[in-house]
Amino acid sequence: TVTQQHQKGSLRDVGKAMGLSADTINRLSGSLWQYTDEWYEEQRIIEQGLSPDDKHLRKVLELTRAFMGFPRQLGQHTGGFVITRGKLSDLCPIMNARMEDRTCIEWNKDDIDTLGFLKIDVLALGMLTCIRKAFDLAAEHYQLDLTLANIPQDDPAVYDMICEADTIGVFQIESRAQQTMLPRLRPRTFYDLVIEVAIVRPGPIQGDMVHPYLRRRNGEEAVEYPSPELKAILERTKGVPLFQEQAMKIAIVGAGFTPSEADELRRSMATFKVHGMVTKFEEKLISGMMSRGYEKSYAQRVFKQLEGFGSYGFPESHAASFALLVYVSSWLKCFYPDVFACALLNSMPMGFYQPAQIVIDARKHGVEVRPVDVNHSDWDNKLEERSGKYFAMRLGFRQVKGLRADDMQLLIQYRGDGYTHINQLRDAGVPDAAMEQLADADAFRSVHLDRRQALWEVSVKDKPVGMFTGQNNTPEEKDLKLPFMTVQEHVVHDY
Template sequence: KTRLESSDLPWRDEPFATAVKMAAALDGFPRHPQMHPCGVVLSRDPILDLTPVFHSAKGYPTTHFDMDAVEAVGLVKMDILAQAGLAVMRDATAMLRERGVEIDLKELEPWEDSAIWEMVARGEARGVHHIESPAMTSLAKMSEVRDIDRLIALVSVIRPGAANNAKKVQFARRLHGLEPVEYPHPSLEPVLASTYGVVAYEEHILQICEAFAGMDAGRADLLRRALTKEQPEKITPLGRDFCEAARALGRSQADIEAVWTLVAGFQGYAFCRAHSTAYGVEAYQAAYLKRYHPAEFLSCVLTHGKGFYDRLTYTLESRRLGMTFAPPDVNESSDAFSVEREAGSGKRIRVPRTVIKEMTEATLERWRAERARGRFDSIEDFYARVRPGLVEMTNLVRLGAFDSFGAARTEQFWKLRHLANWPMERGQAMLFSREPFRLPEVPLAEPTRLERLRAEMELLSFTVSGHPLELYPDIPWSTYCPVAELGRHRGERVTIAGLIIADRLFHQVDGREMKFLTICDPSGMIEAELFASVYRRYGLTTVRYPVVEITATVQPFEQTKSFSLNVQEVRRPRGWTGWAADAA
């Protein structure tokens, strides 16, 4: 009820009143026990002697104790992180190796390729782990990042413990020399010089406590932990220890208050410099693959599906870089997105069988096994060997998985009706011989381009045959300012229109909610900012329509090329009729 998108609903009327009542009863009630994604507990004694254990949904033995309780009973706790970005780079380099291109990512040091830095500084790192989020790309553009040390700092500055919008802007302004670098006390300059006076890394807390207050390392680390976990009941007494230690060194009360304000502002999850360094180097390596081998890199990003965005966004990014897509094919598709060469020097990405909706694992297993035995030579051959369900076969026809056999899709649908009468179990015979397949003697209309696009969006959640905005042909796209040309209108008020492909809620410094939208038009993608007052007025519009018209100011950041899109109005676009297929 407090969400702006639903604030206008008639909450006292049915079915909303009952829904709210039931939701209130369920609020806070455990849905199911959940295993920590990367927590591992170690014990020299049998684990059952120290903690109750259950089996998680994935089958792993899991403690009933939470992450704090396992430490309290004396168990050793470790976080072993699974890094999807590493898997993407592993698979992309393996794919290139199969094509005779050998790449050793460890040989990229000293990380000085200007083309890669230009790509990152333009905010075009979608798909590159750790630096692809809207907040990160915005900071990269503001900072015009051009070296590995700066990138490492950005990776940490963006963390919740180090970042709010004011700190990010402060970091970028100081980096460009637009405001002086200031320290609340001279003893902090050796600690914070590399980050322009901004507390960015977890060890900065330890170093400040030692340099300014002379606190011992143990107490300083307790303070760091309390700040990271945002535990005020622990921060308050440790803060008193900090102030007493500083007074013992002869620090003035004004300096103590200023430095403590800096320390206390570093609350929430953050990185140590070593962690940021590992992520920064990994981000550069991934950016190298995207810059020089975009098809292979993005196909692996699409396969793993663990990035910041969904697959629709990554397919749009692939199209922006000149790639096309091929539909699932019963012979050519595997379990992963793959790269195929087109006529000339172009590349296209083949959609795998594993992303098709409503395909059962049993059918996929038979498909894999039969394809390993040999190619399918017809729709009938596939049906007889794989034995899919009728819905599965229908979806494959709708997506064009049998187009390579040469028959039109309408003919394939008629064949499917004929095949539906075949016996499905091996060894099962028919009482009467099969009737030969005959097309009906009526005109057969092939699916239109719009119908194909709609089927792809429905069954894949992204389009293959064309751009998803083709689903809205009644919208006069050419009458709006193209996203790709916004940089020419810095400081001006513009009107754009596009598909909402991602949205995120955020809290301003004053605590009020605001919203970020990722908007795509035929020319590219852009992040739009709806500050609290605009979000309160137009929040419902951002969820009511998949495509919106936005009036906004292109807000430049100082003398840099960076800018943000500060939204004033959000409406449904001119010519809106919903999906073209619905209107038809």
């Protein structure tokens, strides 16, 4: 791919070349979003403590605007694969990527499409990993044989939880924006989830589709269709085009586009931020709709909504497949919060929330969370014997920042019936740095040591004395007994 200059990057590059201070560049670049049509008007410059009359600053902003859209650097299209019948190197130039055994085509991905090469995007989805691990845990601890196909559908308890925005960790609807929308949209069916996934996107928001949809859904605004043909296309979404498929059908039925022209419109919507090509269809769409009896104001409103898809509108098929994962992850959280939290933590990094927030949320749902411990934890988080309605969750070593899996495998391998002294970990080959991290994480409770005592024990280590080995002229000192840490000290250390 060819990465282009956007507003922030352009400002930083031009500002640096023109001698602006780093503080000035940071203030200006921090005042706008990365992808925006806004510009540095006089008031915005004043708000940043700068003078709009500064000729040098005005020149920098002028050059920044001219610089936007220029190629900046080459990048690798994440997850993009090209498939050809013959040998690929006979058809296009190939170069080695930085990653071992990885190659890249030296042509732009859009050029590949134009030339008719088959290109598919294969992207990782962390929630699929989480759900697979949750199904495994449910089979092991609850003897449930769960699949994406046999999860009970349209369970009222699941939708009650969703409507309350109790969705921390749930796929797609866990963000603050989604949690704000959920009590307003109040999903009660699977297709409501499809709408929820699609509507909280920059495209529908910038196309002014969100508020009209909510008003019509809540009966606050009448739904009117300018023709039976458009009613057939827009009825499920209350007259508001939310999906790319609807945009294509409107162009064909309402404006006389051919299917190939409608597909070109779809592609333009997907790459609008890069090429700005949607606007070239404006006259054709508006004039086409007017020639078929639609009001100009309605045609202009439709185009504005379609233009919004340039800011990442969803295909309906994409939203539906995501909605399935939304429901499944919500169902798991609703009925098996122990399984869901454990699987989610074992699939990190993913989602919006830190592990500590997932742990707090699990406790809120009645799951006992047990701390990391040298005698009980494995690398992954795991479920232990029941504690009330749900199994208890034991935090794994993966939750301790800085620990290496190989070091913890040594600890687990030589644990046997359990450690009773820190030196036993040292004998097992666990590095001092790892033991210090475990002590700092309060993982020696089963050895009857709190943080302070464990850190002291880790630091007490006989060092080699070379030629003086065997000579003991140092007076004996009694073992130092450190006082236990208070609850307040533990809280401060935890947070």
